[in-house]
Amino acid sequence: MPNNRQTGPLMAPAARPPAVPPPLAAPRNDRQGTAILLICASALIFAAQDGISRYLGAAYSPIFVIMLRFWFFAVFVILLCARAPGGLGRAMRSKRPWTQIFRGVLLVAEVVVTVEAFVRLGLINTHAIFACYPLLISALSGPFLGEKVGWRRWVAVAVGFAGILIVLKPGSGxxxxxxxxxxxxxxxxxxxxxxxxxxxxxxxxxxxFFWTGIAGAVAITLVGVWHWEPIAGRDIPWLLLLCLTAVVAHFMLIKAYELAEASALQPFSYTQLVWVSIFGVVIFGETLAPNVAIGGLIVVGAGLFTWWRARQRERAGQG
Structure with a gap:
C-alpha cells in the first residue's frame, strides 16, 4: 500500500538528504535516475508484501498479522533513528505529539482495513479503488491545510470518482x-x-517516522494481543518475509527521497498497481475484469493529472 508518500500503506516520510560537498556530489540526472529505480523497486516489493498480507490475512486474524509486522517495523524505526543525528532523543521530540500519535494510530488502522479488503475483494479490486487516495488528499487539502483547491483539481477528483463507480458497478447486482x-x-x-x-x-x-512506527506498534498491540494465534510452521517463513520486505522497501524509499524530490517520484509509485495486478492474476487466480481495468486507469490518470497540476504550480511559484 503504498505509503507521503504519499505512497502505499506504511510508506513513511524520509529524512532530508545530507549535505554533500559539490566536488563529490553525483550529477543531478544520475541521482534522479537512481531514485526512480529505487522507487520502482520499492513498489514491486510493496506489491509482494500485499500479496503475502493477503495470504496470511486469510489464514490468521489480520490484526494479529499486522501487530507482528508493526513490532518488526518499530524495531527498524528505533535502530534507524538511533543512528540519525541527535539519536533517539531528537527523534522523540515533537512539537505536535498528539497529532503524531494520531497519525500512527490512523495508519495502523488503515493497514488493518486494507488487508481485510485484500482478503475479501482480492488485490486487484482493492488497489483499483485504493488508488484514489491522491485525489482525496487533493480534495481535503483545503479544509485540512487551508490550501486553495482550483476547479481543475475538483474536475480531476470528479473524474477519479467516476472511475471508482466504473470499478464498483453499483446497481449491477x-x-x-x-x-x-x-x-x-x-x-x-x-x-x-x-x-x-x-x-x-x-x-x-x-x-x-519515529512516531509513525512507535505509536502504530503500541496501538495495534493493545488490540492485537487479544487476537493471538499459534502460527503454523509453514507460515513462519512467510511472516518473516513480510517483515523483511517492509524494512527493505522502506529503506529504499528513504534512499530514493534522499536523492530526488518526492513530487518527482510520485508517478512511479503507481507501478505498484501493475505488479499487484500481475500477482493477483498469476498467483491468486484473480480476474482483471474490463470495468476494473478501465476504472482503475481513469483513477490513476486523474491522480497523475493532480500531480502534474501541483508541479505546474510549484514551477510557477518558483518563477
Missing part, C-alpha cells in the same frame, strides 16, 4: 458492502498523508 473497505482505507490514508504534511511544518521527517 455485483456491488457489495465489502467494496466500501478499500475506499475507507484510501480515505484514512489520505487523512494520514495530510496530517504528515501538517506536522512536517514543525517536525523534521525523522521525528514523524
Amino acid at each position: 455485483v456491488f457489495s458492502a465489502d467494496a466500501v473497505l478499500p475506499f475507507v482505507g484510501a480515505a484514512m490514508f489520505a487523512v494520514y498523508g495530510l496530517l504528515t504534511r501538517l506536522v512536517g511544518r514543525d517536525d523534521p521527517a525523522m521525528v514523524s
